[in-house]
Amino acid sequence: MSTSTPSNPPTQATSVAPAHSDHDDELVKVHWLDRVPGRGNPAAWPLGLAGALVLIAGTFLSWSYTSDVLGDLSVNFWPGGVQICMIVLGLVALVLLLAHRGPLAGLGAWLDTATSVRALGLGAVAYMLGALGTIAVKSGGIININPGGWISLVGALMLAASGLMLVSRQTKDPLFAKTSSWLEICTIIVLMALVLFGAAYALDVGDGASFVLFLLFVASVAWGLSKAGVFTWIGLISQKNRQVLMLGAFAVAFLFPFTQGGSDENMSIATQVLIFAATALGLNIVVGLAGLLDLGYIAFLGAGAYVGATLSASAFATIDWKPPFLIVVLLGACFSALLGLIIGSPTLRVSGDYLAIVTLAFGEIFRLTMGNLDGNNGPVLTNGPNGIPAIPDLNFFGFDFGQPHVIAGITLGRFANYYFLLLVIAAIIILVFTRLNNSRIGRGWVAIREDEKAAEAMGVNVFGLKLFAFAGGAFLAGMAGTVKAHHDVSVTPDQYIFLESAFLLAAVVLGGMGTVAGVLVGATILKLLPEKLRFVADYRLLIFGLVLVLMMRFRPEGLVASQRRKLEFHEDDEELAQRIEEVHLEEAEAKA
Amino acid sequence: MSTMLEVKDLVVAYGKIKAVKGISFTVDEGQVVSLIGTNGAGKTTTLRTISGLLRPASGSIRFQGKRIDETPAHDIVSLGLAHSPEGRRIFPRLSVEQNLLLGAFARRDGDIKKDLQAAYDLFPILGERRAQAAGTFSGGEQQMLAMGRAMMSRPKLLMLDEPSMGLSPLMMKTVMSTVTTLQEQGTTILLVEQNAQAALKRASKGYVLEVGKIVLSGTGAELLESDEVRKAYLGED
Numbered sequence: 025m026s027t028s029t030p031s032n033p034p035t036q037a038t039s040v041a042p043a044h045s046d047h048d049d050e051l052v053k054v055h056w057l058d059r060v061p062g063r064g065n066p067a068a069w070p071l072g073l074a075g076a077l078v079l080i081a082g083t084f085l086s087w088s089y090t091s092d093v094l095g096d097l098s099v100n101f102w103p104g105g106v107q108i109c110m111i112v113l114g115l116v117a118l119v120l121l122l123a124h125r126g127p128l129a130g131l132g133a134w135l136d137t138a139t140s141v142r143a144l145g146l147g148a149v150a151y152m153l154g155a156l157g158t159i160a161v162k163s164g165g166i167i168n169i170n171p172g173g174w175i176s177l178v179g180a181l182m183l184a185a186s187g188l189m190l191v192s193r194q195t196k197d198p199l200f201a202k203t204s205s206w207l208e209i210c211t212i213i214v215l216m217a218l219v220l221f222g223a224a225y226a227l228d229v230g231d232g233a234s235f236v237l238f239l240l241f242v243a244s245v246a247w248g249l250s251k252a253g254v255f256t257w258i259g260l261i262s263q264k265n266r267q268v269l270m271l272g273a274f275a276v277a278f279l280f281p282f283t284q285g286g287s288d289e290n291m292s293i294a295t296q297v298l299i300f301a302a303t304a305l306g307l308n309i310v311v312g313l314a315g316l317l318d319l320g321y322i323a324f325l326g327a328g329a330y331v332g333a334t335l336s337a338s339a340f341a342t343i344d345w346k347p348p349f350l351i352v353v354l355l356g357a358c359f360s361a362l363l364g365l366i367i368g369s370p371t372l373r374v375s376g377d378y379l380a381i382v383t384l385a386f387g388e389i390f391r392l393t394m395g396n397l398d399g400n401n402g403p404v405l406t407n408g409p410n411g412i413p414a415i416p417d418l419n420f421f422g423f424d425f426g427q428p429h430v431i432a433g434i435t436l437g438r439f440a441n442y443y444f445l446l447l448v449i450a451a452i453i454i455l456v457f458t459r460l461n462n463s464r465i466g467r468g469w470v471a472i473r474e475d476e477k478a479a480e481a482m483g484v485n486v487f488g489l490k491l492f493a494f495a496g497g498a499f500l501a502g503m504a505g506t507v508k509a510h511h512d513v514s515v516t517p518d519q520y521i522f523l524e525s526a527f528l529l530a531a532v533v534l535g536g537m538g539t540v541a542g543v544l545v546g547a548t549i550l551k552l553l554p555e556k557l558r559f560v561a562d563y564r565l566l567i568f569g570l571v572l573v574l575m576m577r578f579r580p581e582g583l584v585a586s587q588r589r590k591l592e593f594h595e596d597d598e599e600l601a602q603r604i605e606e607v608h609l610e611e612a613e614a615k616a
Numbered sequence: 617m618s619t620m621l622e623v624k625d626l627v628v629a630y631g632k633i634k635a636v637k638g639i640s641f642t643v644d645e646g647q648v649v650s651l652i653g654t655n656g657a658g659k660t661t662t663l664r665t666i667s668g669l670l671r672p673a674s675g676s677i678r679f680q681g682k683r684i685d686e687t688p689a690h691d692i693v694s695l696g697l698a699h700s701p702e703g704r705r706i707f708p709r710l711s712v713e714q715n716l717l718l719g720a721f722a723r724r725d726g727d728i729k730k731d732l733q734a735a736y737d738l739f740p741i742l743g744e745r746r747a748q749a750a751g752t753f754s755g756g757e758q759q760m761l762a763m764g765r766a767m768m769s770r771p772k773l774l775m776l777d778e779p780s781m782g783l784s785p786l787m788m789k790t791v792m793s794t795v796t797t798l799q800e801q802g803t804t805i806l807l808v809e810q811n812a813q814a815a816l817k818r819a820s821k822g823y824v825l826e827v828g829k830i831v832l833s834g835t836g837a838e839l840l841e842s843d844e845v846r847k848a849y850l851g852e853d
Contacts (some may be wrong), residue, residue: 464721467717467718468721470714475707477669477701477705478705478706481699481700482693482718482719482721483690483722483769605747605749
């Protein structure tokens with residue numbers, strides 16, 4: 025096993041490995057990458073540059089003979105959405121390559137450019153194969169692929185080959201990058217704008233194949249940038265400029281309906297995402313912060329919704345008292361919290377597994393009870409399986425949520441109205457979440473998660489704090505539920521099945537327990553994908569299960585995770601522990 | 617010298633099995649009192665009952681004259697009674713500093729910074745590694761952290777459950793001399809140990825526990841001299 029190229033560990037540019045003496049060769053484990061022919065070859069860099077340029081050039085030519093596949097890709101020098109994605113990817117790769125060697129070399133010291141180019145290249149290849157495959161299948165043959173598509177594919181292959189051959193020259197950890205605050209704030213603003221633009225584009229994409237390609241594009245770029253270490257830096261600056269980030273995120277969320285030109289179809293999806301996200305954020309307090317496994321959380325949302333429905337002006341409402349909506353919100357939230365207290369107080373004294381079983385049962389009991397309170401087996405409260413239909417739209421001080429309103433020339437329909445209200449509720453939940461997380465209560469929860477007995481010996485009121493998390497989470501879900509009742513128009517028991525609880529939990533786990541951004545991402549993915557991937561609707565749960573299994577294997581801490589969380593899942597990773605320690609020291613010194 | 621802790625006819629049972637069968641003892645202010653005994657004698661059970669983690673079947677516990685056997689554990693810490701549990705029970709994934717701060721969880725005053733420094737002065741190694749995950753510490757360092765953490769609640773009475781468990785003789789010396797230092801600084805200490813020699817040498821008073829009963833008591837020196845202790849715990853015939 026004697027290779028002519030120096031065999032460096034792929035990510036450590038600092039160790040310029042000396043040639044191994046023959047006798048210890050067998051003991052040294054060589055990374056598979058180091059066996060790639062031509063690794064470290066000086067030609068890799070120009071090859072990559074050429075690849076990125078060829079990839080971009082190809083997008084300006086026609087990809088498809090027919091104009092009815094993946095939007096219109098048949099016009100020369102007029103790239104469609106699917107092609108623009110590759111232009112963006114090519115440009116990102118170009119910047120990284122120029123940072124690897126060339127005018128942006130200063131940047132290259134901080135970023136793991138080689139690994140990143142590899143990820144981008146492989147992503148581009150997958151994307152091109154997907155796009156060309158779709159064209160071939162849908163328009164009836166490979167013959168319908170025009171030269172532009174082949175050129176871009178060749179470019180992608182060149183890029184991937186270059187990525188496999190490049191050797192990282194990163195010498196500094198982006199975690200310790202010092203950047204000026206205006207650059208940081210600009211980055212956050214640009215990032216937010218991209219999110220807004222991307223969300224609007226994704227919702228507008230009509231056919232499933234284009235949407236899958238868009239996802240592939242986003243995943244490739246995200247993978248590439250995260251490999252480069254850009255996300256480490258972004259995580260750092262977003263923590264440093266948390267106010268700006270929060271403000272920016274809300275500005276984006278607020279502006280979103282204005283990008284939809286009054287389309288009720290897209291706004292309906294967006295409000296559903298928001299309801300789901302707000303509920304998942306509430307669950308995140310219970311699961312992510314206090315570490316309590318709640319498998320029946322949807323019941324608390326349902327309790328709020330039923331309170332909202334029975335006290336509404338619907339002709340089918342069973343209670344004659346019609347208080348103003350703000351009071352209904354409070355009542356719904358308190359009713360949910362009360363249920364939480366009733367379920368929690370006997371079960372929170374025992375350990376986690378029991379709580380999971382009891383909450384699972386509670387979710388079912390709630391659903392069945394709501395299905396039976398129809399006058400046959402008890403009081404008429406919920407009309408049984410028929411539920412309470414025809415719940416009228418909300419009306420705040422003359423502002424009718426059912427009517428479209430025109431603001432600055434843009435029509436905002438019924439769903440946009442609810443979207444804004446739900447945004448306020450999500451903001452309240454996020455505020456509660458972050459305040460709690462950084463409080464004395466939050467520290468108590470950390471102690472409970474780590475070691476309940478030791479926490480008790482430290483004077484942490486373990487039972488009290490657990491009950492508080494449980495009832496508090498229920499309160500927030502109940503609040504969201506009252507709005508959901510009006511948004512959905514009708515409330516029936518079968519909206520609150522166990523699968524919904526499972527999806528909520530999946531959103532929290534997939535996104536990243538204990539983080540706001542992660543859960544928002546997780547909730548968006550879980551709610552948006554089924555809407556957009558209707559052509560694989562039958563396989564939805566199968567795909568979802570596969571994704572979860574893969575996530576737990578490769579990234580158990582979730583898509584977005586704090587460094588501390590990562591350590592909880594990768595206890596043996598000494599390098600990570602070391603990094604966290606250094607960050608802690610820096611923080612402590614900054615405070616002193 | 618006033619009585620700090622008074623345990624009277626304490627019985628603790630796990631289901632039907634009595635682990636502690638009616639013991640009485642007192643700890644006076646400023647003393648180091650040792651509770652020694654073999655495995656299963658009921659030492660740890662006694663400590664866990666005093667700190668409120670277990671409930672007695674009968675008997676009473678008074679701390680500074682006030683009954684605490686019905687008080688919840690988290691309130692007992694606020695009264696000034698700290699428990700450094702058996703096996704140290706530090707939070708392994710949290711940093712040293714976070715561990716210490718959690719020790720001060722029951723306090724609501726602003727002096728916590730000062731006490732953090734005091735803990736670092738007492739155990740310089742903790743200050744040097746304050747950002748390190750506590751789980752990466754050696755046994756002795758973890759014990760120091762556990763003691764430092766317990767001190768963060770500013771206890772009047774500190775209960776140490778087998779601080780010498782699993783430590784090298786050298787590290788044990790350090791830990792035991794810290795017990796003396798803490799006593800000199802005015803903390804009353806209830807020390808539970810299997811290592812009778814080390815525990816009794818420093819004790820103003822000692823009790824020998826055997827299968828849930830106190831079989832012998834006296835000053836530390838008396839117990840060290842007594843034939844029973846020498847035979848049973850110090851391996852002499």
